[in-house]
Amino acid sequence: MREITKTASRLLPVQPSDMTDGRNGTPVTTTQDDLRARDKTLIESLIEALPEATIALGSADRIICVNRAALTLFPALRPGDLLARVLRAPDVLDTVKRVRATGTRQSATWIERLPVERVFEVHAAPIAARGLEGSIIVNLHDLSEARRVERMRADFIANASHELRTPLSSLLGFIETLQGPARDDESARIRFLGIMRDQARRMARLIDDLLSLSRIEQNLHIRPQAPVDLALVLRHIVESLTPMAQDNNVTLVINAPGSVVVRGDYDELARIVENLVENAIKYGTPVAEHFKPEIHVTLGSKGHNAILSVRDFGPGIAAEHLPRLTERFYRVDNRQSREKGGTGLGLAIVKHILARHHGRLGIDSTLGEGSTFNIALPLHEG
Ligand SMILES: Nc1ncnc2c1ncn2[C@@H]1O[C@H](COP(=O)(O)OP(=O)(O)OP(=O)(O)O)[C@@H](O)[C@H]1O
Ligand SMILES: [Mg+2]
Numbered sequence: 001m002r003e004i005t006k007t008a009s010r011l012l013p014v015q016p017s018d019m020t021d022g023r024n025g026t027p028v029t030t031t032q033d034d035l036r037a038r039d040k041t042l043i044e045s046l047i048e049a050l051p052e053a054t055i056a057l058g059s060a061d062r063i064i065c066v067n068r069a070a071l072t073l074f075p076a077l078r079p080g081d082l083l084a085r086v087l088r089a090p091d092v093l094d095t096v097k098r099v100r101a102t103g104t105r106q107s108a109t110w111i112e113r114l115p116v117e118r119v120f121e122v123h124a125a126p127i128a129a130r131g132l133e134g135s136i137i138v139n140l141h142d143l144s145e146a147r148r149v150e151r152m153r154a155d156f157i158a159n160a161s162h163e164l165r166t167p168l169s170s171l172l173g174f175i176e177t178l179q180g181p182a183r184d185d186e187s188a189r190i191r192f193l194g195i196m197r198d199q200a201r202r203m204a205r206l207i208d209d210l211l212s213l214s215r216i217e218q219n220l221h222i223r224p225q226a227p228v229d230l231a232l233v234l235r236h237i238v239e240s241l242t243p244m245a246q247d248n249n250v251t252l253v254i255n256a257p258g259s260v261v262v263r264g265d266y267d268e269l270a271r272i273v274e275n276l277v278e279n280a281i282k283y284g285t286p287v288a289e290h291f292k293p294e295i296h297v298t299l300g301s302k303g304h305n306a307i308l309s310v311r312d313f314g315p316g317i318a319a320e321h322l323p324r325l326t327e328r329f330y331r332v333d334n335r336q337s338r339e340k341g342g343t344g345l346g347l348a349i350v351k352h353i354l355a356r357h358h359g360r361l362g363i364d365s366t367l368g369e370g371s372t373f374n375i376a377l378p379l380h381e382g
Contacts, residue, residue: 284312
């Protein structure tokens with residue numbers, strides 16, 4: 001131990017600036033504590049090497065030094081201050097108190113509610129080295145991100161199960177009816193089988209969407225490089241969606257040059273265009289008489305990007321929904337989306353495909369006037 005201390009002090013001589021200012025990258029130390037400078041330097045360099053927020057306390061719970069990670073989270077921490085004065089966290093203070101009472105390592109969970117909820121696992125332990133008696137190391141392990149991911153996973157499973165359970169219950173209901181009361185009813189059988197086929201298709205579609213979402217996620221960091229003509233993609237999608245537009249009495253107005261080549265994957269880019277145009281047809285039907293029953297699909301380029309915009313003149317989307325539209329299963333109107341056979345995964349898939357292609361999505365909408373979905377994709381240059 002003595003040998004290590006010597007080595008450390010040789011490698012890290014104490015500079016006067018180290019003792020006063022930690023905000024320019026150097027760890028901060030107190031000049032008030034009566035620890036030997038060499039021991040302080042050792043603690044400093046040890047805690048600075050740790051990736052997580054760590055605080056070293058002297059005998060009276062006065063801060064000896066804090067590492068950069070701790071300063072980033074809690075800029076008020078200053079060497080020489082009493083911990084209780086600069087960190088209003090009864091759980092942390094209580095943990096330190098228990099270390100003093102027992103002389104052993106103690107842990108606790110600390111939830112900070114404001115300004116945003118953050119969850120930490122607090123670990124505090126006495127430093128058992130000669131000359132450092134009464135000192136304590138407090139480590140704050142940030143669990144906030146892990147908790148957030150866990151909550152998202154739980155929500156996702158709940159949503160996916162719910163989406164599958166609805167058509168499944170309907171299928172089971174019809175099967176029981178066909179086995180029982182409607183056993184000999186020919187016309188009911190034909191009608192029910194039609195509904196059952198639609199429900200089964202909806203479940204199949206949901207599973208397909210979930211699988212493609214996870215496939216895109218797995219390959220998120222592999223950028224597709226093939227040259228793809230977005231004008232050609234657009235022509236194919238418009239052709240396949242024209243019957244749906246006609247059924248909804250809207251006209252697709254296309255404004256596109258002969259060719260706009262981007263780097264990408266043909267099928268995935270087709271998926272983006274399909275979902276945006278399909279959404280415009282499904283949800284962008286004009287509400288007021290004077291609005292044109294049209295959807296404008298415009299393709300062009302700006303700088304190094306291809307720009308595709310899909311504009312509808314429908315009811316629009318309230319501002320509070322816009323940031324959440326690309327979340328899985330998020331819909332402005334759940335019933336309307338389900339009635340139209342939607343899974344609520346379309347824009348989540350669009351977002352993931354765009355991320356893979358280094359593209360961007362922008363949504364502008366005004367209630368009562370309609371919505372415009374813009375995408376930008378890097379052009380295939382050269
Ligand atoms: N052009 C639009 N006008 C108004 N609301 C829209 C428009 N596009 C999308 N939305 C809203 O955003 C929600 C999410 O769209 P998304 O494409 O992710 O799912 P979906 O269309 O419901 O299902 P899927 O795409 O699987 O068929 C829709 O349910 C709808 O409420
Ligand atoms: Mg959709």
